[in-house]
Amino acid sequence: MDKMAVRGGHQLNGVTAASGAKNSALPLLFATLLADGEHVFHNVPDLVDVKSACALLESLGCETCYKDHTLRVFVKPARVAEASYDIVRKMRASILCLGPLLARYMEAKVSLPGGCAIGTRPIDLHLEGMKAMGAEISVDAGYVLAKTVKLQGAKILFEAPTVGGTENVMMAATLADGETLIENAAKEPEIVDLANYLNKMGAKVEGAGTSIIRIRGVNKLKAAEHTVIPDRIEAGTLLIAGAITGGEVTVTRSAPADLEALIVKMRESGFKITTSGDSVTVHRTRGWRGVDITTAPHPAFATDLQAQFMALMTQAEGTSVITETVFENRFMHVQELVRLNADITPKTRVAVVRGTPGKLMGAPVMATDLRASACLVLAGLVAEGETVVNRIYHLDRGYENMEAKLMALGAQVERVK
Ligand code: UD1
Numbered sequence: 001m002d003k004m005a006v007r008g009g010h011q012l013n014g015v016t017a018a019s020g021a022k023n024s025a026l027p028l029l030f031a032t033l034l035a036d037g038e039h040v041f042h043n044v045p046d047l048v049d050v051k052s053a054c055a056l057l058e059s060l061g062c063e064t065c066y067k068d069h070t071l072r073v074f075v076k077p078a079r080v081a082e083a084s085y086d087i088v089r090k091m092r093a094s095i096l097c098l099g100p101l102l103a104r105y106m107e108a109k110v111s112l113p114g115g116c117a118i119g120t121r122p123i124d125l126h127l128e129g130m131k132a133m134g135a136e137i138s139v140d141a142g143y144v145l146a147k148t149v150k151l152q153g154a155k156i157l158f159e160a161p162t163v164g165g166t167e168n169v170m171m172a173a174t175l176a177d178g179e180t181l182i183e184n185a186a187k188e189p190e191i192v193d194l195a196n197y198l199n200k201m202g203a204k205v206e207g208a209g210t211s212i213i214r215i216r217g218v219n220k221l222k223a224a225e226h227t228v229i230p231d232r233i234e235a236g237t238l239l240i241a242g243a244i245t246g247g248e249v250t251v252t253r254s255a256p257a258d259l260e261a262l263i264v265k266m267r268e269s270g271f272k273i274t275t276s277g278d279s280v281t282v283h284r285t286r287g288w289r290g291v292d293i294t295t296a297p298h299p300a301f302a303t304d305l306q307a308q309f310m311a312l313m314t315q316a317e318g319t320s321v322i323t324e325t326v327f328e329n330r331f332m333h334v335q336e337l338v339r340l341n342a343d344i345t346p347k348t349r350v351a352v353v354r355g356t357p358g359k360l361m362g363a364p365v366m367a368t369d370l371r372a373s374a375c376l377v378l379a380g381l382v383a384e385g386e387t388v389v390n391r392i393y394h395l396d397r398g399y400e401n402m403e404a405k406l407m408a409l410g411a412q413v414e415r416v417k
Helices: 022-034 048-061 092-105 125-133 165-175 191-200 232-244 257-271 304-311 332-339 371-383 395-400 402-408
Strands: 004-006 014-017 037-042 064-068 070-075 108-112 138-141 143-147 155-157 180-183 204-206 211-215 226-228 249-252 275-276 279-282 318-323 344-349 350-355 364-366 386-390 412-416
Touching: 014 070, 014 402, 022 037, 022 070, 022 165, 022 191, 022 232, 048 064, 048 070, 048 092, 048 395, 092 125, 092 143, 092 165, 108 165, 125 138, 125 143, 125 155, 125 165, 138 191, 143 371, 165 180, 165 191, 165 211, 191 204, 191 226, 191 412, 226 318, 232 249, 232 279, 232 304, 257 275, 257 279, 257 304, 304 318, 304 332, 304 350, 304 371, 332 344, 332 364, 332 371, 371 386, 371 395, 371 402, 402 412
Parallel strands: 014 249, 037 226, 155 180, 364 386
Antiparallel strands: 004 386, 004 412, 037 070, 064 070, 108 143, 138 143, 180 211, 204 211, 249 279, 275 279, 318 350, 344 350
């Protein structure tokens, strides 16, 4: 299993580019199931999760071809509407094939994704949405079995905004009879990206990016071409990488508007951040302050940047209170940061970080999930000596060529096979 060895104490400076968004690419790939033909996506990140999505599409009878960040998916009239445990267990987002398969073939069998390191992450809201559209749902031997004569438009009020649930229902509703209204929908930029692609395919989706999405069902969709939006979480992570070392880093090919909540908090902490077009720059800063954050659905502070921001706060002057409201178990990185000599008290959903610049000491640590891995690499950039992050495969699921990007900015990191 690969590890990442990080030698701390090197200031990061320079320009780097964000890759395409993983969380956009995955639903887009599953949306292809809604129409036969050749779907073409540009700016697709080269990630393990994207490979897993392709493997799932291939198991459903599609062909995929990836070259130079362009991914072509050839969808043929499928005979298979079953997503097996072996594939789904590798990536929870596989559940996003449920809506498209059900809408297209009137039945689907998809393995339950199961738990994961950052909480139980149920899919009850996805299933409630499908049921409201007239699907019969049962669970047997670890599989969700869904069938319908024809999905019907419905009014669906999500108890809490769910990103995957909104995407799954939105995709299913494109081919349903009549109109579907999703209320309390998630508003993430990735949902807007998916809606834009669905509309290119001939769907009638309005309101994506707001809490009410209206979908008028159509009879048929067609394959189309699309460019994936920039990865706001990767861009934010690279910005924090520059910030934590006190350097000046510009992230190009990003979408600064999607990073607003992070930028506001970094400025409050004392960083100078400027934006220009698709670029965002953190300028050299010394002596930033501890600030409090609370994660919540977009446009609030993203849970996917919480761990990385915590690493930054270990180097702040003063205390920071970090509250996680999206997932119930997303402080797995705290104990690892403590191994690096950070002073953090976690209490269920709140962590109190008492920052002291220059206090971190390198040590071997264990990555537990994708964003926790990024947090530990960031902490390693400023820890004295060497930090070895074990189980770096988590990082490869969501960050394209992270070590190359960091090294180009002046970091000393090495992948140890
Ligand atoms: C997506 C992102 C993930 C991000 C998360 C929150 C992808 C591939 N992943 O995950 O990176 O951290 O949004 O921004 O886009 N919930 C239920 N029942 C459900 C569905 C969700 O209770 O049926 C709960 C979850 O347990 C969680 C909260 O709702 O507490 C939000 O989850 P959700 O927005 O659905 O996250 P994902 O789509 O899984």
